[in-house]
Amino acid sequence: MPKAIILINTEMGADEEVFENLKSMPEVKAVYMVYGLYDIVAIIESEDMNKLRDIVYKSLRSSPKVRSTLTMIVVKGHESR
Amino acid sequence: MPKAIILINTEMGADEEVFENLKSMPEVKAVYMVYGLYDIVAIIESEDMNKLRDIVYKSLRSSPKVRSTLTMIVVKGHESR
Amino acid sequence: MPKAIILINTEMGADEEVFENLKSMPEVKAVYMVYGLYDIVAIIESEDMNKLRDIVYKSLRSSPKVRSTLTMIVVKGHESR
Amino acid sequence: MPKAIILINTEMGADEEVFENLKSMPEVKAVYMVYGLYDIVAIIESEDMNKLRDIVYKSLRSSPKVRSTLTMIVVKGHESR
Amino acid sequence: MPKAIILINTEMGADEEVFENLKSMPEVKAVYMVYGLYDIVAIIESEDMNKLRDIVYKSLRSSPKVRSTLTMIVVKGHESR
Amino acid sequence: MPKAIILINTEMGADEEVFENLKSMPEVKAVYMVYGLYDIVAIIESEDMNKLRDIVYKSLRSSPKVRSTLTMIVVKGHESR
Amino acid sequence: MPKAIILINTEMGADEEVFENLKSMPEVKAVYMVYGLYDIVAIIESEDMNKLRDIVYKSLRSSPKVRSTLTMIVVKGHESR
Amino acid sequence: MPKAIILINTEMGADEEVFENLKSMPEVKAVYMVYGLYDIVAIIESEDMNKLRDIVYKSLRSSPKVRSTLTMIVVKGHESR
Numbered sequence: 001m002p003k004a005i006i007l008i009n010t011e012m013g014a015d016e017e018v019f020e021n022l023k024s025m026p027e028v029k030a031v032y033m034v035y036g037l038y039d040i041v042a043i044i045e046s047e048d049m050n051k052l053r054d055i056v057y058k059s060l061r062s063s064p065k066v067r068s069t070l071t072m073i074v075v076k077g078h079e080s081r
Numbered sequence: 082m083p084k085a086i087i088l089i090n091t092e093m094g095a096d097e098e099v100f101e102n103l104k105s106m107p108e109v110k111a112v113y114m115v116y117g118l119y120d121i122v123a124i125i126e127s128e129d130m131n132k133l134r135d136i137v138y139k140s141l142r143s144s145p146k147v148r149s150t151l152t153m154i155v156v157k158g159h160e161s162r
Numbered sequence: 163m164p165k166a167i168i169l170i171n172t173e174m175g176a177d178e179e180v181f182e183n184l185k186s187m188p189e190v191k192a193v194y195m196v197y198g199l200y201d202i203v204a205i206i207e208s209e210d211m212n213k214l215r216d217i218v219y220k221s222l223r224s225s226p227k228v229r230s231t232l233t234m235i236v237v238k239g240h241e242s243r
Numbered sequence: 244m245p246k247a248i249i250l251i252n253t254e255m256g257a258d259e260e261v262f263e264n265l266k267s268m269p270e271v272k273a274v275y276m277v278y279g280l281y282d283i284v285a286i287i288e289s290e291d292m293n294k295l296r297d298i299v300y301k302s303l304r305s306s307p308k309v310r311s312t313l314t315m316i317v318v319k320g321h322e323s324r
Numbered sequence: 325m326p327k328a329i330i331l332i333n334t335e336m337g338a339d340e341e342v343f344e345n346l347k348s349m350p351e352v353k354a355v356y357m358v359y360g361l362y363d364i365v366a367i368i369e370s371e372d373m374n375k376l377r378d379i380v381y382k383s384l385r386s387s388p389k390v391r392s393t394l395t396m397i398v399v400k401g402h403e404s405r
Numbered sequence: 406m407p408k409a410i411i412l413i414n415t416e417m418g419a420d421e422e423v424f425e426n427l428k429s430m431p432e433v434k435a436v437y438m439v440y441g442l443y444d445i446v447a448i449i450e451s452e453d454m455n456k457l458r459d460i461v462y463k464s465l466r467s468s469p470k471v472r473s474t475l476t477m478i479v480v481k482g483h484e485s486r
Numbered sequence: 487m488p489k490a491i492i493l494i495n496t497e498m499g500a501d502e503e504v505f506e507n508l509k510s511m512p513e514v515k516a517v518y519m520v521y522g523l524y525d526i527v528a529i530i531e532s533e534d535m536n537k538l539r540d541i542v543y544k545s546l547r548s549s550p551k552v553r554s555t556l557t558m559i560v561v562k563g564h565e566s567r
Numbered sequence: 568m569p570k571a572i573i574l575i576n577t578e579m580g581a582d583e584e585v586f587e588n589l590k591s592m593p594e595v596k597a598v599y600m601v602y603g604l605y606d607i608v609a610i611i612e613s614e615d616m617n618k619l620r621d622i623v624y625k626s627l628r629s630s631p632k633v634r635s636t637l638t639m640i641v642v643k644g645h646e647s648r
Binding site for chain 4: 165167169181185188190191192193194195196197198199200203205232233234235236237238239240241242
């Protein structure tokens with residue numbers, strides 16, 4: 001299952017709203033509001049690369065509260081939770 | 082429990098080695114090798130801010146195979162796993 | 163007391179206004195207008211991490227004159243003033 | 244008195260050493276180790292622009308433990324301490 | 325024939341539209357939608373530097389759906405297609 | 406006489422207009438439209454640091470066609486023209 | 487067939503050598519030396535994501551003359567050649 | 568005559584040396600040591616694009632004291648000196 005980590009910058013003051021939207025998406029396995037160069041980090045997982053594309057382009061990048069996204073495709077991952 | 086997301090760039094060719102090191106650290110809850118602006122993304126969790134500091138400075142930033150780290154303290158997180 | 167240094171870029175021409183706003187906030191220990199990659203540097207101190215969060219998200223990041231903020235949590239500091 | 248804020252990235256593992264060096268310099272009014280895009284933030288003040296230049300070039304930028312410096316000349320500042 | 329590679333960031337949600345526009349331009353030899361720091365990569369070729377300039381400034385940089393462009397003039401190229 | 410080099414990004418399509426404005430300012434000793442990470446590079450010279458400040462903040466950074474400016478104070482310069 | 491665009495920075499003076507190496511790799515469909523933020527842009531195509539991974543990690547990122555790579559997975563592409 | 572503006576970062580402590588080297592090159596029309604994101608800004612002019620290439624690759628990018636260069640080809644310039 002393709003996985004991606006997305007570094008998101010939101011419009012000023014829209015952090016909470018974007019965070020809550022992401023929380024409600026089934027493909028979002030984890031989402032974090034952070035201090036630093038980016039505002040939100042999301043980990044998404046989808047059935048195939050096309051579905052991944054739809055999430056990134058249709059859900060994320062078409063939301064007016066999102067200012068920019070940097071999508072990094074996961075090559076290999078390990079979760080100890 | 083304070084949590085942080087760390088964006089890591091490794092020395093050329095050291096991706097796998099750094100990835101494996103991180104996998105073995107108990108405070109590392111998840112670690113990913115990724116394509117893109119950064120090489121590895123790690124999610125770490127520790128008892129308190131001092132422990133977090135030790136992990137970042139004593140484990141991560143003193144490894145010769147790590148070229149740079151960008152630490153983002155988590156303000157709020159949600160994991161659906 | 164948690165402390166943070168915030169690198170701020172303002173909307174064009176809003177430097178003075180944002181600078182004056184920050185000056186008036188009790189948690190702002192120091193604020194500087196600068197030449198360079200960022201427009202304003204602010205040093206803030208708060209009672210706890212939640213208060214710090216409110217300052218960053220409720221005061222700073224919801225001001226329309228602020229274009230972007232980069233928050234860096236202070237690990238250790240020394241002031242000779 | 245000209246003032247500058249310097250954003251410093253150190254060689255891996257050299258954070259503490261550079262921090263301590265800066266602490267000992269009289270022209271360094273404040274210095275902070277931070278999490279984030281930069282490793283250390285220093286606020287320096289000198290009698291004139293030439294002295295400022297010497298601090299940046301002769302003290303800071305010739306230290307082998309410093310990887311990069313970004314110097315921002317202060318246009319206007321306010322300290323509430 | 326001067327050639328340039330242009331790294332494009334589009335307005336949120338405008339990826340497809342900008343991609344299709346570029347596809348229709350004769351000087352665009354190749355165009356790719358990508359995951360990562362940039363949204364679209366275009367390879368353009370023109371008769372001379374002035375024509376190249378018009379493409380960049382009159383076609384690309386005046387489109388409201390384009391947020392930023394980074395133009396890199398090709399020094400030397402090799403295509404095995 | 407204090408001198409500064411300013412790296413300017415303009416709003417999309419406003420390159421020529423900003424270039425022409427800068428050309429008309431007496432303190433602008435040279436101005437270039439360029440391909441690359443920045444859109445325009447200007448070299449300005451003024452009687453003192455306050456005048457320099459006015460040019461940067463009152464002329465440049467308050468123009469609606471300018472998206473961002475990165476001001477670098479000149480430490481030492483040499484012109485062979 | 488998965489495709490990726492890789493933005494490469496080489497060690498100082500190693501541009502030609504890295505360019506020639508890339509030219510000789512069958513999976514490299516096009517490679518360009520460029521002026522600007524990056525030194526070389528390569529377009530690679532492989533049978534599957536694992537092969538893509540090997541090219542990026544085993545060939546590119548283990549070459550001592552390569553300083554950094556930024557890999558962008560192609561979502562959709564069009565070539566008019 | 569093609570012209571380029573080059574943003575240079577030097578190895579730590581090598582600012583003066585690189586500055587002096589550049590001053591001695593006939594194609595360098597102006598060179599500045601600066602405070603900020605870059606260390607040195609050079610304006611070079613050559614008879615043709617090939618000569619420009621040699622200056623950038625053979626003189627600049629092969630000097631051990633130069634850490635990175637960002638070359639921006641001039642589209643249009645105006646000098647009031």
